[in-house]
Structures are given as C-alpha cells and as structure tokens.
Amino acid sequence: MATKLNISDFLDQDEKKDLLRLLTAGSVDDGKSTLIGRLLFDSKKLYEDQLDALERDSKRIGNAGDNIDYALLLDGLKAEREQGITIDVAYRYFSTNKRKFIIADTPGHEQYTRNMITGGSTANLAIILVDARTGVITQTRRHTYLVSLLGIKHVVLAVNKMDLVEYDQQVFDKIVDEYKQFVTPLGIPDINCIPLSALKGDNVVDKSDNMPWYKGTALLDFLETVHIANDHNLKDFRYPIQYVLRPNLDFRGFSGKISSGIVRKGDKVMAIPSGKISHVKGIHVYEGELKEAFSPQSITITLEDEIDLSRGEMLVHPDNLPRISRNFEAMLVWMDEKPMDRDLQYYIKHTTNTTRVRIDQIRYKVDVNTMEQSMTENLQLNEIGRAVFMTNKPLFFDPYKQNKSCGAFILIDPITNNTCAVGMIIDQVDESDLASTITKEDCERMRQGKSLVSTEERIKTLGQQGKLFVISGKELSSVREFSGILERRLFDTGHIAVVFDSKTLGVSGKDMLSLGFALQEQGIIVICIDSRNEITDVPEKTVTIRLSDEKTNDTISSESDQCTVFCQNISSAVEDIINIKLS
The missing domain is CATH 3.40.50 (Rossmann fold)
Structure with missing residues (x-):
C-alpha cells in the first residue's frame, strides 16, 4: 500500500538539504548544455510536458540526428537555438535525495565573458568541459583563469565526448596531465577529472561500463558528495547593517545578512567606523529568537546599549577587525560597452555601503587567453585588470580570497546607472603607493598658495x-x-x-x-x-x-x-x- 505523501514533511526534508551552486564552462560545442540536459534527463527531473516538447524540438531543430538533443533544455533564447550556442546564462534547479542544485550554464564565447562572471559569482563548484578530440585549448585556460579569479574552490574537469575517441584512457590521461600543469599555479585547492560522454550518458549519472579503467565516481555522485561546508568563512564575523528596524517604541534592532562568521547571544561586538562597544542582546528571525546565527542567514540583532548605527556601517567582533581604508587594490572585470573613464568618479557598491570612488591607476591588464600582463590606461568591455582605488569615505573589507562577501564590489556609472564593472579586492594599499598621493612638491605648492588642480584639469x-x-x-x-x-x-x-x-x-x-x-x-x-x-x-x-x-x-x-x-x-x-x- 502506497504511503500517503505528507507535503509538510517533504518541504521540511527538502529545506534541510544543503544547496550546491555550480556553473559549467567550456568552448563552443564542448557539450555544456547537452551535459546539463542529460543530467536532468537521467536523474528523472523532467516533467512529461518537458519531455514531449524536447522530443518535438529535437526532431525539428536538434543537432543530435535521430537522438534527443538535450542541449535544447538549456538553450532558451531564439538566437541560441538558431546558432547552436549559449549566449545568456541559463539557470536550472533540481534536487536529488541528497542535495539541491542550481546550475548556471554560462556562454563559452570570449565576448560573453561578463555573462560567465555573472553566472559564476555565486558558484561553489565549476565544471570545465573539454572535448576529448581537441584537449586543453585556449578557451579552457581562459575559463579556468576566470574560475580562479572568482575564488571557486572546487573544479571538475569533464573530458566529454569520450565515445568519439573510443573511450581511450591514454587520451584522457594526456589531457589531465596537460591541464594540471596549467592549473597548479592558479592555486585552486580541489580539482577532479572525470571522463564522460554527455550524449551517450557515460559517467554522467551512472558509472559507465565502457571505461572500466576509470576508478572514480560518476559526475552526479561526485556533485552529491563534494564537501562545501568548509568553503563558508565562519571565522570572521562581518554584519553589514542593511536598515534599522523599529516597529514600536520598545524595539530597536539592526537588520541585515551575515556576510561571514558566527554571532551568539551575549557576544561582545564593535560598531565600525565609530568603534563603540556593546553586547548582543538578542538575535531575531521571523520564526522567533535564536541563540546563534551564522553566514549567510538574514537576521535582526538587538544590542544591550543604545548605539547610533545606520545603513552602511558594520558590526564585528572587536578582536577580529576588517581592514578599514579608503585605498585598496582589486582585480577588475569591465562589463560595460562604454570604456572605462579614468576622469569619472564612479559609484562603488560594497556590502551595504555606497560611495564615490576614483580609479587611481591601473597596474596592468591581463590577457585571459595567454595570461600575459600588459600596461594600459583603461579597460574595455570584457577586459580584466588590476587597479588601485581611492574612495570618498572608508570601506570595511577583507581580501576576496578570505571573504567573498566583504571582498567583492561593483562599480556603477553615475551617468547611465549601468553596472559597469565587478571587482575582487586583493588588499589595502599604502598611501605612498598611490598615484594621487600628496607629494613633497605638492606640499610646497600649497605653502605658496597654489592649487594642486590645474586650470586644464578643471x-x-x-x-x-x-x-x-x-x-x-x-x-x-x-x-x-x-x-x-x-x-x-x-x-x-x-x-x-x-x-x-x-x-x-x-x-x-x-x-x-x-x-x-x-x-x-x-x-x-x-x-x-x-x-x-x-x-x-x-x-x-x-x-x-x-x-x-x-x-x-x-x-x-x-x-x-x-x-x-x-x-x-x-x-x-x-x-x-x-x-x-x-x-
């Protein structure tokens, strides 16, 4: 007799599963969309109407002959289906008995680098696809560099289309050796290599009998078991204030999302930039009060003392402070069709803080295909460089590698309001290293009553x-x-x-x-x-x-x-x- 489905129990059980965010990246026709489509199909995560539509579309516009074209599940834009490529970032959600997944299918073309950065900004794991016939190519190196730039700690090198090389182990081993030589200096801590065929289903959901020499797990099994709990920074408590909550005269709380770390009732906390000290009186959520909370929970904190706090300020543990500075260095990915204007003061959005920022200088530009560095005066669309920034007021930050939430920012064009760049902070900068630093010659000019800004600049x-x-x-x-x-x-x-x-x-x-x-x-x-x-x-x-x-x-x-x-x-x-x- 079938057990009656209890919706509440199902939702409770589903809520307790941890979430893995992953992205796929690879060159054109490496099979990214096909792999994800096959993953959904073989794990029985498609509805009947989706299957019917997939079969119809495969016959009409598919690229898999008489077989089902699984890529059509992901290539949603008309232009993508017509060209057979991925342009936009396609997100798909599915769940197994062990874990929930959000997959970002990102475009492989170089002109869509900004789309890949967007899709990978929240990912825990990246699947880098390689065609077994062509091996590691320029795009493979570019995508791996972008993954390392985003701080993604888990990478799966999926050597696809093994069926087209007769499931040859030597082909797989050669690709793995070449890839590891390139990726080792990038410092990605967890790299796994899996041979598979997305079209045939080999090693996607189930282990393949065609590759008995491969002793590892199938892709889905690896995704269900990869350990990501340690990826969260639970050491450095950072709590940017989003808004002050005052529903009545008896309650004054500070609402926001914990960027990193753990906070407990009774903890000693410091408000920055004021430096005032207090203790946590209560931790509140919709369901009630908590004894402790951790990243990335959204909560409301009440304090023992009346401290003046507002949006943009931050609560931290006094023995573990972030860097507080107007000057810092960061890797910058330019995402706007309008080139960088060094004379323009952009808006910088960092945690809940927004202020003006000047791009003081550009150290170098990176060619993501060759990893070569070159000098430049500005950045164009999809270009990546290392730059020095000076903000109008201090920011509270950690290096991006240590704390993603407090180490990332976006730049906003003050004229168009477009998001024009995303940045990953490397560290703060000594003021003596800034191009705009006041020099001895500048001090002498000021003593003489002369301006540091020339008429031409004005x-x-x-x-x-x-x-x-x-x-x-x-x-x-x-x-x-x-x-x-x-x-x-x-x-x-x-x-x-x-x-x-x-x-x-x-x-x-x-x-x-x-x-x-x-x-x-x-x-x-x-x-x-x-x-x-x-x-x-x-x-x-x-x-x-x-x-x-x-x-x-x-x-x-x-x-x-x-x-x-x-x-x-x-x-x-x-x-x-x-x-x-x-x-």
Whole structure:
C-alpha cells in the first residue's frame, strides 16, 4: 500500500538539504548544455510536458540526428537555438535525495565573458568541459583563469565526448596531465577529472561500463558528495547593517545578512567606523529568537546599549577587525560597452555601503587567453585588470580570497546607472603607493598658495572655458534682469555660471572684478553686475555689455568684446551671447 505523501514533511526534508551552486564552462560545442540536459534527463527531473516538447524540438531543430538533443533544455533564447550556442546564462534547479542544485550554464564565447562572471559569482563548484578530440585549448585556460579569479574552490574537469575517441584512457590521461600543469599555479585547492560522454550518458549519472579503467565516481555522485561546508568563512564575523528596524517604541534592532562568521547571544561586538562597544542582546528571525546565527542567514540583532548605527556601517567582533581604508587594490572585470573613464568618479557598491570612488591607476591588464600582463590606461568591455582605488569615505573589507562577501564590489556609472564593472579586492594599499598621493612638491605648492588642480584639469572636468562678463547700465533693474536671464539660459544649456553684484556683496567694483577674474581662470563663467557704474579697466578678453534705453545699431560679434544693448532686446542679446561668445 502506497504511503500517503505528507507535503509538510517533504518541504521540511527538502529545506534541510544543503544547496550546491555550480556553473559549467567550456568552448563552443564542448557539450555544456547537452551535459546539463542529460543530467536532468537521467536523474528523472523532467516533467512529461518537458519531455514531449524536447522530443518535438529535437526532431525539428536538434543537432543530435535521430537522438534527443538535450542541449535544447538549456538553450532558451531564439538566437541560441538558431546558432547552436549559449549566449545568456541559463539557470536550472533540481534536487536529488541528497542535495539541491542550481546550475548556471554560462556562454563559452570570449565576448560573453561578463555573462560567465555573472553566472559564476555565486558558484561553489565549476565544471570545465573539454572535448576529448581537441584537449586543453585556449578557451579552457581562459575559463579556468576566470574560475580562479572568482575564488571557486572546487573544479571538475569533464573530458566529454569520450565515445568519439573510443573511450581511450591514454587520451584522457594526456589531457589531465596537460591541464594540471596549467592549473597548479592558479592555486585552486580541489580539482577532479572525470571522463564522460554527455550524449551517450557515460559517467554522467551512472558509472559507465565502457571505461572500466576509470576508478572514480560518476559526475552526479561526485556533485552529491563534494564537501562545501568548509568553503563558508565562519571565522570572521562581518554584519553589514542593511536598515534599522523599529516597529514600536520598545524595539530597536539592526537588520541585515551575515556576510561571514558566527554571532551568539551575549557576544561582545564593535560598531565600525565609530568603534563603540556593546553586547548582543538578542538575535531575531521571523520564526522567533535564536541563540546563534551564522553566514549567510538574514537576521535582526538587538544590542544591550543604545548605539547610533545606520545603513552602511558594520558590526564585528572587536578582536577580529576588517581592514578599514579608503585605498585598496582589486582585480577588475569591465562589463560595460562604454570604456572605462579614468576622469569619472564612479559609484562603488560594497556590502551595504555606497560611495564615490576614483580609479587611481591601473597596474596592468591581463590577457585571459595567454595570461600575459600588459600596461594600459583603461579597460574595455570584457577586459580584466588590476587597479588601485581611492574612495570618498572608508570601506570595511577583507581580501576576496578570505571573504567573498566583504571582498567583492561593483562599480556603477553615475551617468547611465549601468553596472559597469565587478571587482575582487586583493588588499589595502599604502598611501605612498598611490598615484594621487600628496607629494613633497605638492606640499610646497600649497605653502605658496597654489592649487594642486590645474586650470586644464578643471576645464576638462567642467566641460567649458571660463568667461568674464561685466554688465552695466543706467537702470539697475534692467542690468539685473539681463544678468538673471543670461545666468538661467547658461544653466539650461549645461554651463556653470555665477552672478556677482557689487552692491549686494558690499564690495567695490574693482574687488568684485578681481574675484570674478580668479574664478574665470578656473573655468567658471562669471557675470559681474557693475551696480555703481564704476568699473573702467577690465582684464583682457572680458566681455563688457552696457544696457541702454535708446535704440542702437550695435550687435554682439566675435570681433569685439564691447557692446551696447537696447533694453527691449534683452532676450535676443542673451541668445547671441551664448551662440557667439561661448561657441
């Protein structure tokens, strides 16, 4: 008699299974999508409607002859099916009696490197596929380097299409030896090699009789048993504050996700950057209160003392602090079609902290196909380099290899709001090693009252040349009206302009002119209102405009910096100034 299914028991049992996130990577036609499709098919994880659709699609657009084309389960985009390649990252979830899995099928083409980085950013394990006929190729090295860059600790080298080389052990051994020679310097701790045939099902779910010389396990058995518990950093407690929870006057908690480590009720904790000390009063989740919590749980912590904490700050154990610095070095993967702009201050999103950051210098760029390093001034789409950063305010971080959550960040373009890069922090940088560090020569310039920012740098950043206007006239109201309209139009057309009125400022026309000239030299457009009609001598290239209540034939021109304007022609005169004097 069949046992009645208890949904609650099933869900409880499923929830207790640990989750393995894995990605597949390989060259075009190495069989990534076919392997995952076969894994789902042989492990009986497909529904009847999926099987029916797979059989129909295999006959219509499949690439496996009369056999089922398992790759169609993963290649979801129309372009992928038409070209027979993977472009986007395809995610598939399935579960066995031992473990839950999320598989990311990532594209193998070099132009889709950013897609692979996205798919592998949360992976515990990577399956690198190699065609048994071609062996280790350039793409194999590139994908392995990216896997090591992402800090993935478990790698399976899946030598696929063994059926096409007659299941020859010598072919497999030669590929394994060549691969291990390359991968050893990258420092990946756990590497396993499995010969298989995704199309035929050899060593995918069940051990193959065609390769009796292989003494290891089938791929699924390995995935079910690989030990990943030690991959989590349970040593360094890092708790970035996401928001302050105050549902009523009697409760004030700090909510967030534990990035790493363990916290227990009664633990002594430090708030950074303030350095204030308190103890954990309670650890709260939706179901109730906990005695301890660990990464990656989302919780709310209450403290014994009233400490001022807000989003972006962090709770840690006082005897185990992260690095706290504005300066650090990181490996950077550029993901935007718009190239890096070293003159632009990007937004950096790190844990729950967001601030501005400057890319101070680029150490080198890495050719992911050859591993060669070369000098460069910026990075293009899909390029990888090592760079030095300086943020506007300190970040609290660990090296990425030690702590993924507190060692990773993204860069956001402040103009387009696109995520333009992902970074993995290597370590903090000594300020003396920064290109933007204040030198002895800079200190001497400051003692002399000179700026460290050149006029050329200001003009480049502002996107305009400085200009000085002196406006005068018999009727002060007309002069102020003209100046106000000119300032408004300049602002509307993307210029930075200021208006000075000697009478309002309470200074002489000469002093106002000196101040205006200094700002004009730094790229600012300055409009000086000569309230008392006292300015006679002006610096060279200053545009002087006198308003008159009488008609005049005088016009704004590029040849002369002096002009008389009829009061009733103010609007047209303003347009002429913008079009002629600022063009």
